[in-house]
Amino acid sequence: MNSALPRVLIVDDERSNINILGNLLAPDYEVVVAIDGASALRRARAATPPDIILLDVMMPDMNGYDVCRLLKADAATRDIPVIFITSMGEEDNEAYGLDIGAVDYVAKPFSPAILKRRIQTHVELKRLRDHYQHLSATDPLTGIANRRRFDEAYAAAWQSALRRHEPLALIMLDVDRFKAYNDHYGHPAGDRCLQRVARALHGSLVRADDLLARYGGEEFVCLLPATDLAGGEAVARRLHRAVRELDLPHEHPEVAGRVSISVGVAVAWPAAGGEPERLVAEADLRLYEAKAGGRDRIVAGGAVSDGSGQA
Ligand SMILES: Nc1nc2c(ncn2[C@@H]2O[C@H](COP(=O)(O)OP(=O)(O)OP(=O)(O)O)[C@@H](O)[C@H]2O)c(=O)[nH]1
Missing domain, CATH: 3.30.70.270 (Reverse transcriptase/Diguanylate cyclase domain)
Structure with a gap:
């Protein structure tokens, strides 16, 4: 399985929020950032896509829900887990975020230690899924596609x-x-x-x-x-x-x-x-x-x- 540092994409229009999350994750993750929805989609579709996306909801132009819907509609980005991190902590918002395909929804203020563990769990699940997907598509004798x-x-x-x-x-x-x-x-x-x-x-x-x-x-x-x-x-x-x-x-x-x-x-x-x-x-x-x-x-x-x- 891939042993390189997992890549996390932080999407937030507020630099201070990006810095808080970036500092929390930097030792254990390769951190990539986007300050709006359009650049988040570009980074998600890059040749080396992120293993997980931390997504703010309230952003100008395209909000986080729209970004999530577009990610889930595209076969190339559908399997990247998305966690909403937002101050919109009402139950309806959380249910909606999960309905449109996020794996988790974290309301601010959050506990850094708990958030880090949740991210780690989802990255591990994603890597296991990738591994089994690769196995199910590969011929065991020759290593080429089956x-x-x-x-x-x-x-x-x-x-x-x-x-x-x-x-x-x-x-x-x-x-x-x-x-x-x-x-x-x-x-x-x-x-x-x-x-x-x-x-x-x-x-x-x-x-x-x-x-x-x-x-x-x-x-x-x-x-x-x-x-x-x-x-x-x-x-x-x-x-x-x-x-x-x-x-x-x-x-x-x-x-x-x-x-x-x-x-x-x-x-x-x-x-x-x-x-x-x-x-x-x-x-x-x-x-x-x-x-x-x-x-x-x-x-x-x-x-x-x-x-x-x-x-
Ligand atoms: N060692 C090995 N043999 C395999 C494998 N898969 C299929 N075979 C063998 O490949 C052979 C194919 O035989 P045939 O279909 O009769 O064809 P051929 O002898 O190649 O003759 P032509 O195709 O007509 O030139 C069989 O003996 C199979 O057992 C494998 O994974 N490993």
């Missing part, structure tokens, strides 16, 4: 491609004659081979949005947003070469003495009502053709138009 993570990312990428009128490329690939590899070298060696293949494949991807996942067994999938067929083929060639360059021995009469992969590439221009499964089936079909054609090769094609007329 099928569940792929399914989620694929659904989101399809929607995003639909909105932006962009193509979406998909690569399915599979280690050749892997049953024979296991039979010859043993299952533990097969596991190590899959780990090395996964690392090589992962190292061949350059765009942050591209996702490599273990699809199952010795099969991997690669999701390439905003990529057409030519782009998909270019990535497929890099993946294929990376595995070849590993130069892992594979003694089997039907492989070329080293571990190789067969690769299928397909592309779709998602349209409303289109079926995301068709692109997966298309990439799978190309992979099947690569196997049937002799393995250790790439087969690309079969744009799925889904009625958009752009394929």
Whole structure:
């Protein structure tokens, strides 16, 4: 689990309040501040987001409730715990703050020692949640994304491609004659081979949005947003070469003495009502053709138009 200091974002239009909270937390937290709602949202959406947000209610322009609602409506910031710290201590206000998604509501004047413990509890819970989320999305053998993570990312990428009128490329690939590899070298060696293949494949991807996942067994999938067929083929060639360059021995009469992969590439221009499964089936079909054609090769094609007329 992450051992760096947790990052706390303090949002308050009063400098003196920021100083009090900042001094209380500074030894144990990395403190980030915002003096209005707009900059609070910016900091929450930053590349390194805060682990917790301490939010004032009464602020000019955008009040704390509005900031909290916007944070909870955005998938990128929804899971950051928010604690209101405010002089508006009435029961109705507190109930409202909790209703819109805050994990806690602290009325002033507060006990610094108690507040600090409450913050610590919520940060620990958040870190545990992050840890389990990571575990549930990761393939334990190879450390890359698992099928569940792929399914989620694929659904989101399809929607995003639909909105932006962009193509979406998909690569399915599979280690050749892997049953024979296991039979010859043993299952533990097969596991190590899959780990090395996964690392090589992962190292061949350059765009942050591209996702490599273990699809199952010795099969991997690669999701390439905003990529057409030519782009998909270019990535497929890099993946294929990376595995070849590993130069892992594979003694089997039907492989070329080293571990190789067969690769299928397909592309779709998602349209409303289109079926995301068709692109997966298309990439799978190309992979099947690569196997049937002799393995250790790439087969690309079969744009799925889904009625958009752009394929
Ligand atoms: N060591 C190891 N083997 C695995 C793992 N997952 C799947 N396999 C093995 O991968 C093999 C896949 O075999 P097949 O589906 O027959 O395919 P293949 O032998 O690779 O043949 P082609 O795909 O047709 O080239 C099976 O023997 C599985 O047991 C794993 O996590 N570790």
